[in-house]
Amino acid sequence: MINAKKAVGERAAAYVEEGMTVGLGTGSTAYWMIEKLGEMVQAGLNIKGLPTSKATEEQANRLGIPLVTFSDVKQLDITIDGADEIDPQFQLIKGGGGALLREKIVAKASRRMIVVADESKLVDVLGTFKLPVEVVPYGWEKTAFDIQLMEGTPHLRKDGDNTYMTDNGNYILDVDFYPIREPRKLSEALNQLPGVVENGLFIDLAETILVGTSDGRVLIK
Ligand code: 5RP
Numbered sequence: 001m002i003n004a005k006k007a008v009g010e011r012a013a014a015y016v017e018e019g020m021t022v023g024l025g026t027g028s029t030a031y032w033m034i035e036k037l038g039e040m041v042q043a044g045l046n047i048k049g050l051p052t053s054k055a056t057e058e059q060a061n062r063l064g065i066p067l068v069t070f071s072d073v074k075q076l077d078i079t080i081d082g083a084d085e086i087d088p089q090f091q092l093i094k095g096g097g098g099a100l101l102r103e104k105i106v107a108k109a110s111r112r113m114i115v116v117a118d119e120s121k122l123v124d125v126l127g128t129f130k131l132p133v134e135v136v137p138y139g140w141e142k143t144a145f146d147i148q149l150m151e152g153t154p155h156l157r158k159d160g161d162n163t164y165m166t167d168n169g170n171y172i173l174d175v176d177f178y179p180i181r182e183p184r185k186l187s188e189a190l191n192q193l194p195g196v197v198e199n200g201l202f203i204d205l206a207e208t209i210l211v212g213t214s215d216g217r218v219l220i221k
Contacts (some may be wrong), residue, residue: 003155003212003214003216004118004119004212004213004214005028005029005031005032005116005118005212006032006215007077007175008029008032008036008065008117008118008210008211008212008218009029009030009031009032009033009034009035009036009116009212009216010032010033010036010078010184011116011210011212011218011219012033012036012086012116013033013036013040013080014115015026015063015080015114016037016040016045016047016077017045017122017206018045018046018047019047020048020077020078021047021048021049021050021068021073021075021076021077021079022037022047022048022049022050022054022057022077022078022079022080022087023049023050023052023075023076023078023079023081023107023109023110023113024037024049024050024051024052024053024056024060024065024079025052025056025079025080025081025108025116026051026052026053026056026081026082026097026099026102026103026142027081027082027096027097028082029082029116029118029212030056030081030082030116031059031078031119032203033116034056034059034060034063034065035059035063035150037049037063037065038059038060038063038064038065040064040214041064041066042063042064043067047066048066048067048072048073049065049066049067049108050067050068050069050070050073050076050077051067051070051102051108052081052099052102052103052106053097053099053103053108054167054168055097055099055100056099060077060136069131069140070105070109071139072087073109075109076106076109076110076111076114076165077109077110077113077181078111078144079106079110079112079113079114080105080112080113080115080116081094081103081106081107081113081114081115081116082094082115082116082117082193083115083117083121084108084121084123084126084129084200085126085127085129086094086115086117086121086122086124086206086209087121087123087124087126088124088125088205089205090114090115090196090199090207090221091126091131091151091181091183091184091201091202091203091204091206092130092188092202092205092206093126093127093131093180093200093202093219094132094146094174094200094202094203095131095134095199095200096129096132096134097134098157098164098166098167098172099166099167100132100134100199100200101134101166101168101197101198102167102168103157103202104198104205105110107202107205108166108205110139112206112207112208113202113205113206113207113208113217114180114206114208114209114210115168115206115208115209116196116210116212117209117210117211117212118211118214119212119213119214119219120212120213121174121211122158122211125179125180126177126179126180126183127176127177127178127179127180128202129142129183129197130155130174130175130176131152131174131175131176131186131200131201132157132172132173132175132199132200133147133154133172133175133190133198133199133200134143134166134170134171134172134175134193134196134197134198134199135170135171135173135194135196135197136170136171136195136197137170137171138195139162139195140156140171140173141195142195143173143196144156144173144195145189146193146195147173147175147190147193150186150189150190152175152176152177153173153176154173154174154176155173155174155175155176156171156172156173157171157172157173157174159175168197172198178189180201183201183203184201185205185207186199186201187199187201187203208220208221209221
C-alpha cells in the first residue's frame, strides 16, 4: 500500500504550478505529495504552502517549502489532501489523522481540491470508517450523548492511555453511523450541536480524485 500512496502522492504534485498557493494536506498519502513538492521547490519552483496540521508544517519546514497563514492569504489555488473514505459522488470522510478542522477550512478556501488515496478508500456507502467529529473538551460527554440520540455510536479517541487532543486543543469522537445514506444532512445536523466544532464529512469539496492501485498505477477520476 505504501507504493500506491507514494505513486499517487507524487503524481498529485504535478498539479501544482509556478506561483500557486497550495493547501498541504495531512496523512501518509499527502506526505509523499509534500516530499515531491519539496524536491520541486529545491529545483526552483516558486510556490507557497499552507499546512493543515502541525505535522505537515514541520515536514514543509524541513523541506524548505515557504509557508503562509490566513493572515497572508484568504484564497488558495489548490489543496491536495488524503481521505479515509470516498463515495461515488466524491463525498468524503476525513479526519483519521485528526486534522479535519484545519483540513476543511483550507479545502473550503481553495479553488480546487485534489484528493489522493489508495483504492481501499473507495466505498459505495460512507460510514464503515467511523466518522471523526471534533468536539470541545467541555461537556464532551453531553455532546456524545446528543450524538447517540442521532443514532451514532461515539468512541472517544485515545492516544495510548491519554485522551487524544487535536492541534486545536479539542477531542475527537469517532462515531459509528454506518450506513451514512445522507451525508449532507448528517453533516449539517452534527454541526448544529453546540459542542461540535466540525465533523469529517467533506461535502462537495473534492473535484478530482487520484487513486493509487496496488500495482503502482494512478487512476484519475
Ligand atoms: C487526516 C486525514 C487524512 O487525509 C486521512 O486520514 C487519510 O490518511 P492516509 O493518507 O494516511 O490514509 O483526513 O486528518
